[in-house]
Amino acid sequence: MSDIDDKLMSPADAVRRFIENGAQVSLGGFTINRNPMAVACEIARQGVRDLHLVCHSHGQALDLLIGAGCVSRLELAYGGNGRYAPTCIRFRDAVENNKILFEDYSNYQMSLRFLAGALGVSYIPSKSGLGSDVIRLEGFPPGIRKERNVASKKVVVAQNPFSNDDDPVVLLPALTPDVALVHAQYVGDDGTVRITGLSFADIEQAKSADVVIVSCEEIVPRSVIRRDPDANSLPPFLVDAIVHAPHGAHPTACYGFYDYDPGHLNLYRVAAGDDENWRAYLEKWIYGVPSHEAYLEKIGDTVLRALRADPERGYAVGLDRK
Amino acid sequence: MTGYTDTEMMALAAGRLIKDGDIVFAGTGVSMLAATTAKRIYAPGAVFFFETGGIDPDLRELPMTVGDPRVMSGTSINTGLIDALSLLGHRKLRTIALLGTAQIDRYGNLNTTSLGDYHRPATRFPGSGGACDAASCASGVISFVKHEKRRFVEKLDYLTSVGWYRGGDSRRRLGLPRGGPIAVVTNLGVMKFDDPTKEMYLACRYPGVPVETILENTGFPVDVSRAVETEPPSAEELKILRDEVDPQRLILQ
Numbered sequence: 001m002s003d004i005d006d007k008l009m010s011p012a013d014a015v016r017r018f019i020e021n022g023a024q025v026s027l028g029g030f031t032i033n034r035n036p037m038a039v040a041c042e043i044a045r046q047g048v049r050d051l052h053l054v055c056h057s058h059g060q061a062l063d064l065l066i067g068a069g070c071v072s073r074l075e076l077a078y079g080g081n082g083r084y085a086p087t088c089i090r091f092r093d094a095v096e097n098n099k100i101l102f103e104d105y106s107n108y109q110m111s112l113r114f115l116a117g118a119l120g121v122s123y124i125p126s127k128s129g130l131g132s133d134v135i136r137l138e139g140f141p142p143g144i145r146k147e148r149n150v151a152s153k154k155v156v157v158a159q160n161p162f163s164n165d166d167d168p169v170v171l172l173p174a175l176t177p178d179v180a181l182v183h184a185q186y187v188g189d190d191g192t193v194r195i196t197g198l199s200f201a202d203i204e205q206a207k208s209a210d211v212v213i214v215s216c217e218e219i220v221p222r223s224v225i226r227r228d229p230d231a232n233s234l235p236p237f238l239v240d241a242i243v244h245a246p247h248g249a250h251p252t253a254c255y256g257f258y259d260y261d262p263g264h265l266n267l268y269r270v271a272a273g274d275d276e277n278w279r280a281y282l283e284k285w286i287y288g289v290p291s292h293e294a295y296l297e298k299i300g301d302t303v304l305r306a307l308r309a310d311p312e313r314g315y316a317v318g319l320d321r322k
Numbered sequence: 323m324t325g326y327t328d329t330e331m332m333a334l335a336a337g338r339l340i341k342d343g344d345i346v347f348a349g350t351g352v353s354m355l356a357a358t359t360a361k362r363i364y365a366p367g368a369v370f371f372f373e374t375g376g377i378d379p380d381l382r383e384l385p386m387t388v389g390d391p392r393v394m395s396g397t398s399i400n401t402g403l404i405d406a407l408s409l410l411g412h413r414k415l416r417t418i419a420l421l422g423t424a425q426i427d428r429y430g431n432l433n434t435t436s437l438g439d440y441h442r443p444a445t446r447f448p449g450s451g452g453a454c455d456a457a458s459c460a461s462g463v464i465s466f467v468k469h470e471k472r473r474f475v476e477k478l479d480y481l482t483s484v485g486w487y488r489g490g491d492s493r494r495r496l497g498l499p500r501g502g503p504i505a506v507v508t509n510l511g512v513m514k515f516d517d518p519t520k521e522m523y524l525a526c527r528y529p530g531v532p533v534e535t536i537l538e539n540t541g542f543p544v545d546v547s548r549a550v551e552t553e554p555p556s557a558e559e560l561k562i563l564r565d566e567v568d569p570q571r572l573i574l575q
Contacts, residue, residue, distance in 0.1 A: 029389075030374050030388075030389040031387050031388070031389035032386070032387060032389050032390065033374075033389040033390070033391060056403060056451075057373075057388075057389070057448075057451045057452075059389070076449060077449055077450050077451055077452075078448045078449040078450060078451035079448050079449060080350070080387075080448035080449075080451075081387075082350060082386040082387035082389075082390070083386055083572060083573070086351075086448065087446060087447050087448045088448070091446075092446045095436075095443065095446040096442070096443055096444070096445070096446050098442055104435060104449050104450060105450070106450040106451070106452065106453070106454035106455045107373055107403055107407060107450070107451050107452040107455060108403070108404070108407040108408075108452065108454075108455035108459075109454075109455075111402075111403040111404050111407065112404065115404060127411065127458055127459060127497065127498065128407075128454060128455045128458040128459060129454050129455075129458060129484075130458060130484065130496045130497045130498055131481070131484040131487050131493070131496040131498070132454055132457075132458075132481050132482060132483065132484050133435070133440070133480045133481040133482065134435075134450055134454050134482060136481075137440050137480075139440070139441070166497070167497060168496070168497035169497070197391060197394040197400055198374050198375040198376055198393070198394050198400050198401070198402060199375065199400075199401070199402040200374060200375065200402050200403055201402055201403045201404065202402070203402065204402075204404065253389075253390070253391045255391045255394050259391060260390075260391075309391070313382070313395050313396075314391050314394055314395045315383070315390075315391040315392055315395060317383070318383075320570065321386060321570055321572055322570055322571070322572065
């Protein structure tokens with residue numbers, strides 16, 4: 001028995017229980033790193049529809065969910081996967097062919113919007129973006145501005161109310177997603193979450209959301225995770241579902257555990273570039289595998305072993321990344 | 323021009339602009355190559371950091387993007403986006419940002435969002451990422467772009483990242499009291515910006531590149547009268563770049 005028995009569940013149960021059609025979902029991680037893939041694959045597998053994704057710079061989970069037809073609205077700063085997809089491929093297709101509604105912000109703006117949600121304030125000021133089209137052009141049509149979880153305006157440029165001098169600031173609307181997806185290295189059996197390496201904006205995202213789903217590489221005893229509390233990221237009471245998913249960020253990296261998978265990301269790039277190949281990819285890697293465990297079996301031990309991180313450096317030293 | 327590629331010359335030309343003591347914010351792509359090269363050759367005492375939150379990594383292997391686990395390794399501190407992006411504009415720091423772009427205008431404004439109509443673009447690029455933030459808040463920006471007429475344009479399709487805006491003191495009047503573009507590193511030369519107009523001019527051309535080629539490939543008039551010819555890459559610079567910085571040719575072409 002542990003403190004988290006009621007929160008510990010499979011990806012399938014977490015998605016069924018917490019992610020409804022039309023939900024606003026924030027994606028943790030960053031481009032090719034610590035994407036919540038085990039849960040994202042399950043969202044695609046269950047055929048959830050009309051998600052409103054909110055993220056800063058994202059890659060693999062973003063592209064997969066768009067490509068699988070799960071997304072109808074998107075607020076983001078960046079969609080790219082480095083050399084494997086300088087612009088995310090299904091994201092690009094969806095934007096160029098009018099398949100989703102989208103609104104562009106910057107990384108700082110999106111991160112601050114999550115922070116505002118976490119702080120419980122309705123907006124937050126910044127100097128970033130003055131003079132740019134990022135603040136001049138709205139992406140969403142006026143018709144959806146009155147809906148729940150859609151800001152009434154993209155941004156407002158206002159004068160600093162504490163100064164008589166000309167000092168414009170950009171006011172950014174807070175984000176309060178229905179669900180935050182986070183993939184962490186460790187969760188204690190008391191529910192404490194520890195992200196190692198960079199936390200990106202995962203902690204702000206989790207604190208801004210109504211429901212937090214954390215998948216993790218390892219579940220460790222309370223005595224272990226509380227030995228070094230300075231290193232911990234979230235307390236148990238903010239977390240609603242815990243999913244034990246080793247390699248749960250594959251094919252993206254998880255610092256200290258494994259590197260990104262160049263072989264799979266190259267395979268993905270080829271598949272995503274063509275509608276027919278893309279359907280075959282979804283069939284083979286998502287719909288045709290019943291679970292995360294079955295997915296890993298299909299990837300194979302040889303591949304996973306080659307990606308294993310050097311314990312001191314945090315990545316796979318000398319990995320062929322071409 | 324023989325013996326080295328455009329990307330190699332761009333990485334070295336940008337690396338040469340970085341000095342010990344600089345605090346440098348690097349983006350994805352050639353920016354990453356220039357940062358890693360500068361750390362090895364020109365400015366081992368410079369500090370490099372990334373929008374994802376990695377501050378001063380050892381850069382023993384070339385990070386492919388700012389989300390690479392290699393930006394978290396051997397750092398002084400690992401933080402997150404808000405910490406890293408707030409350092410860009412910190413009043414105590416002089417920060418330089420290295421940014422790639424798809425389009426640029428004569429005042430160094432950048433487009434990394436899309437071509438054509440924003441809502442139904444002919445071509446969609448990844449978007450701002452941290453570029454709009456770096457352009458707004460850093461003390462200076464060095465950008466990278468291939469020297470082509472369709473990229474050096476009179477008017478951007480989308481203004482993602484503000485440079486000198488409309489020239490003169492228009493950037494300051496927007497409410498951005500510091501920063502602005504320092505240099506644009508292309509595959510033909512390095513452009514800088516005039517005072518007080520803030521218009522782009524040709525500061526140097528690479529060995530063997532005639533100014534006519536640069537004029538032909540720039541979509542707006544540009545002053546080439548002060549251009550000097552850059553030093554070609556030395557054998558030592560190329561060896562470090564090829565053998566140590568990017569032996570797998572992840573970014574080098």
